[in-house]
Amino acid sequence: MQTQLADFIRDSVEGREADAILRKCVHCGFCTATCPTYQVLGDDLDSPRGRIYLMKRVLEGAPVSGRTRLHLDRCLTCRACETTCPSGVRYGRLVDIGRAVVEARTRRGSWDRAKRASLSFFLPRTGLFGAALGLGRLVRPLLPGRLKKAVLPSRPRGTWPPPRHARKMLVLAGCVQPALAPSINAAAARVLDGVGISLVEAPSAGCCGAVRFHLNRQEAGRDDMRALIDAWWPLVESGSVEAIVMTASGCGATVKEYAHFLREDAHYRDKAERIASLTRDLCEVLEPQAMPLVENAGRVAFQSPCSLQHGQQLRGRVEVLLARAGFELTPVDDAHLCCGSAGAYSLLQPELSGELRLRKLRALHEGAPARIATANIGCLAHLQAGTTTPVMHWIELLDEALRRKMTA
Ligand code: SF4
Ligand code: SF4
Known part of the structure; x- marks a missing residue:
């Protein structure tokens, strides 16, 4: 489609990227068939095609309202539309740009701001989240139905085999996963140990940055990415690990795109590329015939x-x-x-x-x-x-x- 981006963004890195993405969209609407929010709400503005149209208008300088933000907020960033799109429109990247602009040009209500601020503070901090979860588990029988269901019972970690193999891989502990289900990484360590790979966690490695980035605190998300790179870097630089394994696919999708997220950061760009190139989902590491x-x-x-x-x-x-x-x-x-x-x-x-x-x-x-x-x-x-x-x-x-x- 034709575009005429406004002066405020046209010559920026984001503007050039958004322009290239927008020009690929031919407005065919194939993506609406696989969009979950369109299936539920039936409103074209809650479909990828409609959201692309809204973002185009915003980037061309049209006024932005709370309605525009609502349609972008309702998007799950599931990227089913990218899989469906025959023109290769990178919707996920466009919505990151569109959301940042819309966020900067509108003001949320106080309850919405408070909710987002507390999630952004709380979720990436494993210690705090774990303490609250522990408390929730203690009083679980007394909690009302919906809250009770949200508090998962504990899942004991079990044994973690000591690192005994020449082949070693790093695994991301993450932020909420170690509190909710420490059993997952320990199970991965046991299964990989059985095929001759030792799995190790870096002690100070925390959130991959996805939580705050997708809460539209994009710079705070990038800070989390830099902190994680710093925590991993000694092990990566020394060559003692051959891959970085992700047991949460949400974190994997983010870490694999570190080179993109940090492309403007001269200090971290190369490290981000190296980290992304080493990152594998757990299902990419296990060979079925070896099992x-x-x-x-x-x-x-x-x-x-x-x-x-x-x-x-x-x-x-x-x-x-x-x-x-x-x-x-x-x-x-x-x-x-x-x-x-x-x-x-x-x-x-x-x-x-x-x-x-x-x-x-x-x-x-x-x-x-x-x-x-x-x-x-x-x-x-x-x-x-x-x-x-x-x-x-x-x-x-x-x-x-x-x-x-x-x-x-
Ligand atoms: S994003 Fe792709 S599938 Fe959707 S309207 Fe644009 S070109 Fe068509
Ligand atoms: S990423 Fe958003 S627009 Fe695309 S299919 Fe998912 S909910 Fe729909």
Whole structure:
């Protein structure tokens, strides 16, 4: 489409990038068919095509209102539209630019600002989040229904094998995952230990930056990215780790794009590129043929997070690993659609998020699975709050099946 960006942005890095993206969109509307918010709300302004149109107008200098911001806030950043788009429109990058401009030109209400400020302060700090979660677990029986469901019971970590192999990989601990489910990284360490790889965590490594970046505190998010690079750098620079493993696909999608996020930072640009090039989702590290074959491990429905299938374009790998570990995968309709978790989205847009979870759980339960597997802690917590069927990270299931085989 034709564009005429306004002076305030035309000659900036963001302006040039947005212009190139906008010009690729031919307004065909194919993307509306796979947009979860359009499916629920039926409003073109809550579809990728409509949001692209809104952002074009904003970048061309049109007035910005709270309505414009609302349509962008309702977007899950699931990037299903990128997978669908035949013209290769990089919607995710455009919405980052559009949101920053809209945020700077509008003022949110005080309740909205307070909510966002507290999430931005609280979520990336594992200690604080863990303390609140611990308290929530203590008083869980007394909590009202919805809150009670949101407080996940503890998932003990189990043993973490000592580093004994020549092959070593770093694993991101992350921010909320160590508090919610320390069992996930420990399970990954045990499974990788079994195939000759030692997994290590860097002591001071924290949030990947996604939480604050997607709360539209983009510079604070970049600070988190720089801090994580600093924490990893000694191990990366010394060459003692061959890869950086992500057990949360949301973090993986972010870290793989560090070179983009920090492209304007002369001090961190090269380091960011190196970190991104070493980053792998856990399902990219495990070779199915290296895994022992297991039989009859049970029926499982796999929920492929958007950050895995759209953000990282990784499809089908986890399913192959689960099948190898003896799980029977049940069919899941509309597997390309978001479950409504999307980082802090479930807390900021509870109604839309709840509707999407309802639809996703209906599809997941269709094949009567004994358990649900996922690849992202946010999706895990969000889905578990809506069902009594156990929701686990796929690596926990794999670890369990392999251990059962060893003791059989
Ligand atoms: S983003 Fe892609 S699919 Fe959607 S309207 Fe533009 S060109 Fe068509
Ligand atoms: S990122 Fe997801 S919710 Fe946002 S416009 Fe694209 S498909 Fe719709």
